Amino acid sequence: MKLKVKxxxxxxxxxxxxxxxxxxxxxxxxxxxxxxxxxxxKRIISIVxxxxxxxxxxxxxxxxxxxxxxxxxxxxxxxVEITESPKSINLxxxxxxxxxxxxxxxxxxxxxxxxxxxxxxEIAFFISALNSQGMSLNxxxxxxxxxxxxxxKLKLKGKVADKHCIGGIAGNRTTPLVxxxxxxxxLIMPKTSSRAITSAAGTAxxxxxxxxxxxxxxxxxxxxxxxxxxxxxGGALGLAPADDKIIKIERIVKVDSTAQLIAxxxxxxxxxxxxxxxxxxxxxxxxxxxxxxxxxxxxxxxKLGKKFGLKIEVILTDGREPIGNAIGPxxxxxxxxxxxxxESNAPKDLEEKSIxxxxxxxxxxxxxxxxxxxxxxxxxxxxxxxxxxxxxxxKIQKGKVRKIxxxxxxxxxxxxxxxxxxxxxxxxxxxxxxxxxxxxxxxxGIYLHKKxxxxxxxxxxxxxxxxxxxxxxxxAIKFYNKNKKxxxxx
Amino acid sequence: MKLKVKxxxxxxxxxxxxxxxxxxxxxxxxxxxxxxxxxxxKRIISIVxxxxxxxxxxxxxxxxxxxxxxxxxxxxxxxVEITESPKSINLxxxxxxxxxxxxxxxxxxxxxxxxxxxxxxEIAFFISALNSQGMSLNxxxxxxxxxxxxxxKLKLKGKVADKHCIGGIAGNRTTPLVxxxxxxxxLIMPKTSSRAITSAAGTAxxxxxxxxxxxxxxxxxxxxxxxxxxxxxGGALGLAPADDKIIKIERIVKVDSTAQLIAxxxxxxxxxxxxxxxxxxxxxxxxxxxxxxxxxxxxxxxKLGKKFGLKIEVILTDGREPIGNAIGPxxxxxxxxxxxxxESNAPKDLEEKSIxxxxxxxxxxxxxxxxxxxxxxxxxxxxxxxxxxxxxxxKIQKGKVRKIxxxxxxxxxxxxxxxxxxxxxxxxxxxxxxxxxxxxxxxxGIYLHKKxxxxxxxxxxxxxxxxxxxxxxxxAIKFYNKNKKxxxxx
Numbered sequence: 001m002k003l004k005v006k007x008x009x010x011x012x013x014x015x016x017x018x019x020x021x022x023x024x025x026x027x028x029x030x031x032x033x034x035x036x037x038x039x040x041x042k043r044i045i046s047i048v049x050x051x052x053x054x055x056x057x058x059x060x061x062x063x064x065x066x067x068x069x070x071x072x073x074x075x076x077x078x079x080v081e082i083t084e085s086p087k088s089i090n091l092x093x094x095x096x097x098x099x100x101x102x103x104x105x106x107x108x109x110x111x112x113x114x115x116x117x118x119x120x121x122e123i124a125f126f127i128s129a130l131n132s133q134g135m136s137l138n139x140x141x142x143x144x145x146x147x148x149x150x151x152x153k154l155k156l157k158g159k160v161a162d163k164h165c166i167g168g169i170a171g172n173r174t175t176p177l178v179x180x181x182x183x184x185x186x187l188i189m190p191k192t193s194s195r196a197i198t199s200a201a202g203t204a205x206x207x208x209x210x211x212x213x214x215x216x217x218x219x220x221x222x223x224x225x226x227x228x229x230x231x232x233x234g235g236a237l238g239l240a241p242a243d244d245k246i247i248k249i250e251r252i253v254k255v256d257s258t259a260q261l262i263a264x265x266x267x268x269x270x271x272x273x274x275x276x277x278x279x280x281x282x283x284x285x286x287x288x289x290x291x292x293x294x295x296x297x298x299x300x301x302x303k304l305g306k307k308f309g310l311k312i313e314v315i316l317t318d319g320r321e322p323i324g325n326a327i328g329p330x331x332x333x334x335x336x337x338x339x340x341x342x343e344s345n346a347p348k349d350l351e352e353k354s355i356x357x358x359x360x361x362x363x364x365x366x367x368x369x370x371x372x373x374x375x376x377x378x379x380x381x382x383x384x385x386x387x388x389x390x391x392x393x394x395k396i397q398k399g400k401v402r403k404i405x406x407x408x409x410x411x412x413x414x415x416x417x418x419x420x421x422x423x424x425x426x427x428x429x430x431x432x433x434x435x436x437x438x439x440x441x442x443x444x445g446i447y448l449h450k451k452x453x454x455x456x457x458x459x460x461x462x463x464x465x466x467x468x469x470x471x472x473x474x475x476a477i478k479f480y481n482k483n484k485k486x487x488x489x490x
Numbered sequence: 491m492k493l494k495v496k497x498x499x500x501x502x503x504x505x506x507x508x509x510x511x512x513x514x515x516x517x518x519x520x521x522x523x524x525x526x527x528x529x530x531x532k533r534i535i536s537i538v539x540x541x542x543x544x545x546x547x548x549x550x551x552x553x554x555x556x557x558x559x560x561x562x563x564x565x566x567x568x569x570v571e572i573t574e575s576p577k578s579i580n581l582x583x584x585x586x587x588x589x590x591x592x593x594x595x596x597x598x599x600x601x602x603x604x605x606x607x608x609x610x611x612e613i614a615f616f617i618s619a620l621n622s623q624g625m626s627l628n629x630x631x632x633x634x635x636x637x638x639x640x641x642x643k644l645k646l647k648g649k650v651a652d653k654h655c656i657g658g659i660a661g662n663r664t665t666p667l668v669x670x671x672x673x674x675x676x677l678i679m680p681k682t683s684s685r686a687i688t689s690a691a692g693t694a695x696x697x698x699x700x701x702x703x704x705x706x707x708x709x710x711x712x713x714x715x716x717x718x719x720x721x722x723x724g725g726a727l728g729l730a731p732a733d734d735k736i737i738k739i740e741r742i743v744k745v746d747s748t749a750q751l752i753a754x755x756x757x758x759x760x761x762x763x764x765x766x767x768x769x770x771x772x773x774x775x776x777x778x779x780x781x782x783x784x785x786x787x788x789x790x791x792x793k794l795g796k797k798f799g800l801k802i803e804v805i806l807t808d809g810r811e812p813i814g815n816a817i818g819p820x821x822x823x824x825x826x827x828x829x830x831x832x833e834s835n836a837p838k839d840l841e842e843k844s845i846x847x848x849x850x851x852x853x854x855x856x857x858x859x860x861x862x863x864x865x866x867x868x869x870x871x872x873x874x875x876x877x878x879x880x881x882x883x884x885k886i887q888k889g890k891v892r893k894i895x896x897x898x899x900x901x902x903x904x905x906x907x908x909x910x911x912x913x914x915x916x917x918x919x920x921x922x923x924x925x926x927x928x929x930x931x932x933x934x935g936i937y938l939h940k941k942x943x944x945x946x947x948x949x950x951x952x953x954x955x956x957x958x959x960x961x962x963x964x965x966a967i968k969f970y971n972k973n974k975k976x977x978x979x980x
Contacts (some may be wrong), residue, residue, distance in 0.1 A: 125614050
């Protein structure tokens with residue numbers, strides 16, 4: 001049926017159209033049904049709501065996502081058409097029963113997810129199926145392929161390399177350092193990062209304290225052409241968009257099926273044209289995975305690398321406690337600048353880990369000989385070249401390298417005796433930073449003055465909580481006092 | 491924040507409120523967040539959409555569900571308040587990990603579901619958790635208790651009895667017969683039934699061909715006071731409403747976890763105050779369960795009956811093929827009337843099964859002595875008392891007992907040789923009836939002239955497809971020809 005667009009300017013969690021009750025009845029449409037809204041050769045699936053009064057039976061009002069996709073203006077005519085229930089629902093059922101999915105079946109599900117043809121509950125069942133039934137190597141490969149196929153791609157020349165950490169460790173901001181070092185050595189590093197979801201800060205949040213991170217694929221290409229690298233937010237680029245939609249639902253219950261974790265990482269890397277990929281898997285008590293799971297993941301990543309003809313290396317790292325001293329966007333960027341400027345009070349563990357990862361990448365790509373990567377990475381860092389590269393990237397991303405003051409509401413924790421710290425719990429440290437205001441308040445966070453195995457004397461400052469309001473600081477102190485015994489193991 | 495209600499008369503799949511973009515920003519609200527909308531001492535959780543233009547920053551527009559719940563009028567002031575993310579999401583996570591849930595934890599989840607505090611995807615994860623992890627006997631008991639507690643209840647005097655079939659068998663319309671026979675014998679039968687979801691007809695669809703089925707709890711109480719029984723639709727009564735919401739999501743992938751199947755049935759029965767419950771579990775190749783699963787279910791039902799102090803009996807029945815000859819609302823009501831009127835061409839198997847179930851219930855409740863239930867049920871049926879009772883119920887439900895013409899577009903299938911039929915596939919027969927137009931077109935359906943083991947001669951009429959339009963008949967014939975080999979096993 002042809003209907004006339006009325007612009008109501010409303011935003012919803014999924015594409016929605018409002019159709020007059022009479023028209024819905026005439027078309028045998030019910031609330032929550034899916035329809036195609038079409039204009040010219042474009043179409044989008046949206047969910048039916050009904051309305052009376054504001055629009056006439058010959059009109060339709062659509063949410064902003066639909067307006068944007070179809071480039072609609074007031075008075076435009078659109079065709080509204082009933083869609084059949086997507087076949088991919090049956091395929092999800094098949095997977096829930098434990099059956100293996102064929103290549104084209106996985107593609108059908110992923111295409112439907114990327115086109116909004118599946119509702120949230122349907123995606124949740126897909127995630128549950130992957131979680132309870134797992135996926136074979138072949139299925140995972142097909143999942144990656146389907147995710148890449150349904151999204152935008154970046155085409156790049158040169159030796160394109162990337163690093164990725166599976167996450168879960170507080171601090172651990174190696175990315176800006178690795179990117180600066182490796183890009184100085186001539187590698188192409190199209191680094192897209194996420195914002196914090198459950199942690200205190202994502203790399204995108206950290207870079208955003210001093211530069212813009214929100215660019216289009218076209219703009220990113222230009223940035224990379226000029227600097228060999230970028231440090232941008234990957235969330236709205238449309239690279240493997242089905243992945244973004246799956247993650248949004250997955251986040252609800254924080255289930256991370258192996259297949260989905262791997263597919264999420266590889267699909268993004270393949271979409272930005274990476275040939276050399278280094279995966280950092282921190283393991284430990286409060287990390288995302290334990291050693292056994294880490295090894296299993298390593299094997300999976302390597303096997304898939306072969307299937308895609310990619311050079312993938314995996315490094316298992318110590319994830320027993322946070323890496324670096326700073327947790328929170330502003331505190332972290334300050335420490336990164338300290339390392340790049342070779343200041344003496346920079347966090348050693350973060351520097352060492354970044355050099356280790358950079359060295360690996362330089363060896364993988366042939367920029368350094370086997371066993372000489374760490375040496376080359378250290379030279380680049382010491383020479384100031386990495387710092388220059390970082391400045392160049394930040395500048396082209398409309399920023400300026402500078403240290404920033406953290407929140408002015410402060411609470412210090414002091415040592416009650418001379419006992420050394422065994423470890424900090426990553427989840428609780430992240431939690432503490434979030435109570436202090438992270439990631440929304442970029443100047444909030446935690447600074448760890450003492451870390452595992454360092455000498456401590458009674459009265460030493462152990463950690464500082466920074467907040468941007470009295471109230472947030474109070475919340476954080478309360479959380480600290482409630483959880484301190486589990487948060488810091490002596 | 492206090493906002494003024496603007497009535498836009500819109501209907502959505504879940505309670506939604508439209509807030510001006512500016513107001514949302516001011517309140518730090520994002521699309522898809524949950525808020526409380528409050529008026530006087532009532533409140534409802536709804537999902538945030540934003541809008542510009544149609545409403546002012548001081549106004550709010552809410553979907554009809556919110557208007558109804560809070561009894562809102564144009565210009566009313568409501569309080570809008572951010573809700574925290576429901577704790578029950580963490581409990582769902584706990585169950586997904588395989589941990590057992592405590593009584594109050596299950597109650598929290600069920601309360602949140604019944605109050606719309608959980609979104610569809612969250613409910614899907616809960617269903618997946620039950621499906622992949624199962625529930626202990628205690629958990630299932632607590633699930634039932636929570637479902638009953640969060641809904642309306644019917645309080646009845648006398649010996650309150652009910653029968654329930656787990657479904658999956660085409661035809662099999664024993665309910666109107668069992669209710670009429672048992673209510674004649676003095677049992678109180680508050681029968682609430684569903685409409686067809688994936689089958690050709692639910693009992694509510696069948697009764698609706700000749701009477702109203704949509705009543706309030708209060709009205710149902712009156713109907714039962716006058717006739718001992720009712721034959722109504724249970725879907726909108728608010729009995730165990732969490733169950734209705736779970737089923738709506740479950741339906742997407744048709745997973746039926748044992749715990750949820752049992753809780754769904756028992757919560758409805760307890761809500762209508764039943765003390766004696768007979769559960770019919772048909773098993774067989776094309777039934778919902780096989781014999782092993784049926785026995786497992788039987789044990790579960792009996793154990794739970796003891797826990798609730800209910801008299802539950804379970805009967806395992808032959809579910810290899812449809813029961814009765816008619817599939818589809820009109821065809822089925824006609825056959826029920828034939829049985830009640832003792833006409834000679836009435837379907838024998840449906841009659842026998844209904845007498846068997848009635849006999850069981852009469853014995854369970856002490857209306858008949860052990861071993862004499864079938865005799866009493868047969869007498870009541872033969873005496874015409876059951877027919878009178880049925881007429882009485884239909885009349886008070888604003889109907890009239892009468893046969894109705896089935897669809898006039900007809901296709902007959904004839905025997906090609908003398909081979910007997912081994913069985914009909916329930917799912918495919920249901921599918922065929924749905925292609926013919928069931929359950930929307932009440933006069934559509936299938937009539938099985940020959941059933942398993944009956945003598946067949948070449949040229950005999952085996953089955954007839956009825957439809958109300960040429961097009962539907964064409965669809966059904968196409969489906970028949972595609973599936974006939976699996977549909978009818980010779």
